[in-house]
Amino acid sequence: MSHLSEYDPEIAGAIENEINRQRNGLEMIASENFVSRAVLEAMGTPLTNKYSEGYPGKRYYGGNQWIDVVENFARERLKQLFGAQHANVQSHSGSTANMEAYFTLANLGDTIMAMNLAHGGHLTHGSSVNFSGKFYRFIPYGVRQDTHRIDMDAVRALAKAEKPKVILAGYTAYPREIDFKAFKEIADEVGAAFMVDMAHIAGLIAAKVHPSPIPYADIVTTTTHKTLRGPRGAAILCKAQWAEKLDKAVMPGMQGGPLEHVIAAKAVAFKEALEPSFVDYAKNIVFNAKALATSLIDEGITLVSGGTDNHLILLDLTNTGVTGKQAEVALDSVGIYTNKNMIPYDPRKPFDPSGLRIGTPALTTRGFDKDDMREIGVLIAQVVKNYGNETVYEGVRRKVKELTEAHPLYPGLTVL
Numbered sequence: 001m002s003h004l005s006e007y008d009p010e011i012a013g014a015i016e017n018e019i020n021r022q023r024n025g026l027e028m029i030a031s032e033n034f035v036s037r038a039v040l041e042a043m044g045t046p047l048t049n050k051y052s053e054g055y056p057g058k059r060y061y062g063g064n065q066w067i068d069v070v071e072n073f074a075r076e077r078l079k080q081l082f083g084a085q086h087a088n089v090q091s092h093s094g095s096t097a098n099m100e101a102y103f104t105l106a107n108l109g110d111t112i113m114a115m116n117l118a119h120g121g122h123l124t125h126g127s128s129v130n131f132s133g134k135f136y137r138f139i140p141y142g143v144r145q146d147t148h149r150i151d152m153d154a155v156r157a158l159a160k161a162e163k164p165k166v167i168l169a170g171y172t173a174y175p176r177e178i179d180f181k182a183f184k185e186i187a188d189e190v191g192a193a194f195m196v197d198m199a200h201i202a203g204l205i206a207a208k209v210h211p212s213p214i215p216y217a218d219i220v221t222t223t224t225h226k227t228l229r230g231p232r233g234a235a236i237l238c239k240a241q242w243a244e245k246l247d248k249a250v251m252p253g254m255q256g257g258p259l260e261h262v263i264a265a266k267a268v269a270f271k272e273a274l275e276p277s278f279v280d281y282a283k284n285i286v287f288n289a290k291a292l293a294t295s296l297i298d299e300g301i302t303l304v305s306g307g308t309d310n311h312l313i314l315l316d317l318t319n320t321g322v323t324g325k326q327a328e329v330a331l332d333s334v335g336i337y338t339n340k341n342m343i344p345y346d347p348r349k350p351f352d353p354s355g356l357r358i359g360t361p362a363l364t365t366r367g368f369d370k371d372d373m374r375e376i377g378v379l380i381a382q383v384v385k386n387y388g389n390e391t392v393y394e395g396v397r398r399k400v401k402e403l404t405e406a407h408p409l410y411p412g413l414t415v416l
């Protein structure tokens, strides 16, 4: 029996139940993944006990000699992974990383151009209920209604009219490749800084499966837990000219003590992402997404932009008679985990939109291949097209069980 289960069986039990939910379901939320046992072990260490405000070699507390070793490995590995000039690995989350990048590149009240939230932008890219929309004047750009792709001519025209301090690229629900070079050219034309939030596609970029923003962007933020397959957290990369200002924006500007147990886990994940096998993993994420997209299209499901170039697919459920929320709940009930999502030009509201977002990073980690993906596409379509039909749902549950048993997750990992 573990210390945790002996002392706190309620929490141990809930953790065990969650591990089993992850094992027994199809995790298709595009922003989720499964970390390795090595990453899990690094996170669960006494490094959580240590205060280490500051940076390696310049801390506000004593006793940081081993913490410095860990954080230096994390910084150097991250720089190597992306070919970046400077790395800061202390950001607690993607939201704080974006705040720290804005603090570095802009003054409060400045204009920032970013993707419309309903077209695939993020909460911290200018939502009026988020700090970003309160602290800065965000001007949204979007995708074309006919192609669902970013219209770079429209972005250029908007940038010339608005003269933003920062232009931001990088999205949470955009299934197509991003032309970072074209964004940089527009930023240069209007004298703006260029920032990229690569959180969703960081793992694909690390493996060179998607073009890199590093040569073009002043600052690149990322979470570490999506396609990069590290612990929940974030990191920031930048050109050398921004390094000092960025580090100050992170600490003391935004954060206090870093989470060094998580930074240790980030270092382990970056080492994993530097392995040749990570390139195969990232390629398989995209192969799998394309196979899944083809399967859904064959089943008559409409996809935003007609398919995918990356790890995610956005289903447009408008013609199915089922809303995004209904689909999410129905799929939950059969053990297929997804999230409702706005689609571009969505007539519905965010709490019950017309779209459903799915992705392949987590199942690819479990070893699912394109044949499995084709089968999952059929299962998703069955649930949507037979909404409320328990007999169909029972059949899907049986298939989910077969698929998950064929690709075990964390064999031997127990809490109780």
Ligand code: DSN
Pocket (backbone or CB within 6 Å): 031, 094, 122, 172
């Ligand atoms: N919540 C994340 C996502 O699911 O895309 C972004 O932070």
